[in-house]
Each structure stands twice: as structure tokens, then as C-alpha cells.
Amino acid sequence: MNNQTIIAQVQFLQRQAASLLLYQSVFEGEVGKAFLDLLQTIRYPNAEGRDCLQAYGYFFKTLALQNQNWEEYLICQILVNDNPFSTQAQLALESLPPALIAAAKHDLQALQSFHECSVACLSEWVQSIARLPILPIVWYTEQQKTEANEQLPIIEKLRILPDWRDAVEDLTAFYRNYGMGIFAEYKAFRWQQGEFIGIRHPDPVKLNELVGYESQKQTLVKNTEFLLSGQLALHVLLYGSRGSGKSSLVKALLNEYAHLNLRLIEVAKSELKDLPQIVELLWNKPQKFIIFVDDLSFEDSDDTFKAFKVVLEGSLTARSQNVVVYATSNRRHLIREFFADRPRPKDSDEVNAWDSVQEKLSFSDRFGLTLTFEPASQNAYLQIVQHLVKLSNIEISTEELKHQALQWATRHNGRSGRTARQFVDFLKAEKTIAQHENSK
Numbered sequence: 001m002n003n004q005t006i007i008a009q010v011q012f013l014q015r016q017a018a019s020l021l022l023y024q025s026v027f028e029g030e031v032g033k034a035f036l037d038l039l040q041t042i043r044y045p046n047a048e049g050r051d052c053l054q055a056y057g058y059f060f061k062t063l064a065l066q067n068q069n070w071e072e073y074l075i076c077q078i079l080v081n082d083n084p085f086s087t088q089a090q091l092a093l094e095s096l097p098p099a100l101i102a103a104a105k106h107d108l109q110a111l112q113s114f115h116e117c118s119v120a121c122l123s124e125w126v127q128s129i130a131r132l133p134i135l136p137i138v139w140y141t142e143q144q145k146t147e148a149n150e151q152l153p154i155i156e157k158l159r160i161l162p163d164w165r166d167a168v169e170d171l172t173a174f175y176r177n178y179g180m181g182i183f184a185e186y187k188a189f190r191w192q193q194g195e196f197i198g199i200r201h202p203d204p205v206k207l208n209e210l211v212g213y214e215s216q217k218q219t220l221v222k223n224t225e226f227l228l229s230g231q232l233a234l235h236v237l238l239y240g241s242r243g244s245g246k247s248s249l250v251k252a253l254l255n256e257y258a259h260l261n262l263r264l265i266e267v268a269k270s271e272l273k274d275l276p277q278i279v280e281l282l283w284n285k286p287q288k289f290i291i292f293v294d295d296l297s298f299e300d301s302d303d304t305f306k307a308f309k310v311v312l313e314g315s316l317t318a319r320s321q322n323v324v325v326y327a328t329s330n331r332r333h334l335i336r337e338f339f340a341d342r343p344r345p346k347d348s349d350e351v352n353a354w355d356s357v358q359e360k361l362s363f364s365d366r367f368g369l370t371l372t373f374e375p376a377s378q379n380a381y382l383q384i385v386q387h388l389v390k391l392s393n394i395e396i397s398t399e400e401l402k403h404q405a406l407q408w409a410t411r412h413n414g415r416s417g418r419t420a421r422q423f424v425d426f427l428k429a430e431k432t433i434a435q436h437e438n439s440k
Helices: 003-018 030-043 050-066 070-080 084-090 098-115 119-130 149-160 164-178 214-228 246-260 269-282 304-313 353-361 378-391 398-411 417-439
Strands: 188-192 195-198 236-240 262-267 288-293 323-329 369-373
Touching: 003 030, 003 098, 003 119, 030 050, 030 070, 030 119, 050 070, 050 119, 070 098, 070 149, 084 098, 084 164, 098 164, 149 164, 188 269, 214 236, 214 246, 214 262, 214 288, 214 323, 214 369, 236 246, 246 262, 246 288, 246 323, 262 269, 269 288, 269 304, 269 323, 304 323, 378 398, 378 417, 398 417
Parallel strands: 188 262, 236 323, 236 369, 262 288, 288 323
Antiparallel strands: 188 195
16 A cells, blocks of 8 residues: 555545544543544654654554554543533434434444554554564453443444444434443442542452351342332442441442443542532443442531531432442441530530431431441351451361461450451461462
8 A cells, every 4th residue: 555545545534534523532541642642643754754653653652551452542532522412312313303313323434444454554654654673562352341241232243343333223222221421431439529439440259258247248239129120229328337348439439330331439538528429420321330339427517417417318309219329437426426425404506416316327327227236246247257268269177267267366356357357368378378388
């Protein structure tokens, strides 16, 4: 292929990018910008083609950082893209404005031309333009499964579909069922300074790794399944001793049900004043959300609990059916109370002082469910240890395991699920290093 033909094809791709009506932001990420910059340097190279080589190198690097192929990256950007078409896809396809459907088809046809422009093709163009004796290395990795398995059918369809304009109906169904933007891209989030931040690598803990507290686990799972089925689920307070696995249980729900459109949003105590705003932002999303508040408690002078109360009890606004709050705490009543805080007969600061105290003490009653996690007995602690050792495939006698596990609990943080996990992690590392030493 001569350089004139290459430049003509690059010009065509640049026109396609410029003509996008809805999906312009597909190219706003580092990979997309690097792709467009590479096209520009191929079209207008300097005398020795150095800028072309540098642009190719940067494009290669951005793909390597994403650990995605160009084609895979492009499709994923289409699926999470927030634009008028993806936003209005909650309506039936026939209810969408004809101009919007036409624009979506136009953009899909244009984007397909970028999908067909593989990195191997770009490498050949760079070799020709820069007059290189050999091809630049082509970035390729085995296709990665996305976090959200629900994306896979539409990804596979776009990979093989001859004309992407025919995918409009499937794409509409995808957006309607799974949403778009950050909630389609991630399954775990952190609310930080007024925005949702996606967590790329959430805690991988699984439900089958958690032993003990079976009744509490079954109740929480059932309540979560109510949420996923569209029923009115209850807000839950998980109360009990530290290290008992309360937080791990909530996180494990995400890994169990993310494929059913469950999402987890962690909200720090310092951000609780934003809870009504968060719920409002989630109102019309197709996903189901657990707002997770870890280690919840309030000081007497803390008014943050008022915003929390609005979410738990509702206000004039109807309660959202796709959002629940799961909070963990070491305090049953959540709000610290001192004897000095109790009203005295001569107090005149507040007419109904006792009502104020009772309101604060009964705050935990606003949760529909309160699950109690008692400190682990010795037998319960050892059961957790044995289960984790089995999952980790560690070979050790029962007596030796019991002896070491009890010693660990005595020397460290006492008997709890967290202590058991820490002990087994240490034991596994110790055994692995010993095996390596013995194999030398």
C-alpha cells in the first residue's frame, strides 16, 4: 500500500470522527485521544517520521495500560457512553425521536470503521510513512472479560455484525436494562466530594468464604434478593463486635449479585450529609444500589444523622425502590450518650428534653432490620479457620492448626472472623515460602 492510499484512508477516518453526532466522547479518554493523534501524525508526518513513531508508541502504551485491545476498548466505550440516545433508551425504540435513532445509526456506522482499523493496520501504516525496515510491534492481548458479565452478549454481537446500524435495537435494550456511563463500567463506587468514583478492583471476598452467623447471612441475602426483584427491601443495620465479618458480608453480596445489576456505593461518615442527594441521583437508574456506610456512629453534637434520618424514613418524596442502606456499627444505639447528657429537672434549654434524648437513642430503630453479630466463641473461631484453610489448600494437621490458631488469637486481636483471615493469610505465606526453600 502506497502512502497516498494510506493518507486517503486516514482522511476518511478523520472525517468519520468529525461527523459523530452523539458518541463524540468515545474519543475523550487517553486511548481515544492517542488514536486520533496518531492519525494526525500519519497524515502530516515530519521529514523523518519521528512524530509518527512517537504517537504510535504512546498509543501502544495507553492500550497496554488498559490491558485491552483497541477493538475491545472501542466497544466498551460505546456501551458506557452517556449521550442523549443512551439516556433516552429507557423508552421503547419506537418511542424514540426518529432523528435520534438516525443519529445513532450514523454514529454506529462511523464507529465501525474505527473498529475495522486494527492496530496491525496502523502498524503497517506507520512502517510505510516512517520508512521503517520492520513493522512496529503490534499490541495484542487475549480478550478480557469485562467486570459486568451482562455486557458480553452485545460485545460478541458487535464483534461479528457486518453492519453496526443493525445493532440499534440490541443497544437500546442494553442501555434500558443496564444503564450507561459509570454505572455500566464499574460495580463498586465511592462517593467523594460530590461525585461517584468507580473502584476498579473491589474487595473480591465471596459469600462462600464467610463462615458463621448463618441466620444473619440468610436474612441479609433474602433482603438483597427482594431489592433485586423490585420489591421494597429494608434498610439494614449490622451491629456487633469488631472483626465479626459485618463489612465483608456486605462486600460479598456485590460479588454474588453484580451480574444481576447490583451496585455498591461506599459513603464515608464525613459525606453522610449528601445522602439525600445521592439517593436522588440514583432514582431513575436501572441498577439496584446498596449504599454502604461502614463503622457508623454519631457524636451527640453531630447533626449529620438528620440527613441520614431523611433517607431512612423518607420525606415528602416517595422512597426509592432501587436503593437501600446497609450500615455497620459497633454501637447498638449509634449515637453516643453520657449520663451528663440526660436532662435534669431544672433544665430549661429544651421543653421536651427527654423527647430529644429518646429520638437520638431510637435512631437505630429507623432501620427495618437490625442484625446482631456476637463475639465468636472458640468453636466458631476454629470453624472459620478450618474453612479458610480448606479454601486455601493448606496442608496441616487438625491439632497443629488448632494450637496455632488459638495462639494467634491470644497474641493478636482476639477471636473473630478478621483474626481468622489474618492468621490463615500468614499461615499460607509461611507454608509457601517453606515449600520454596525446601525445593531449592
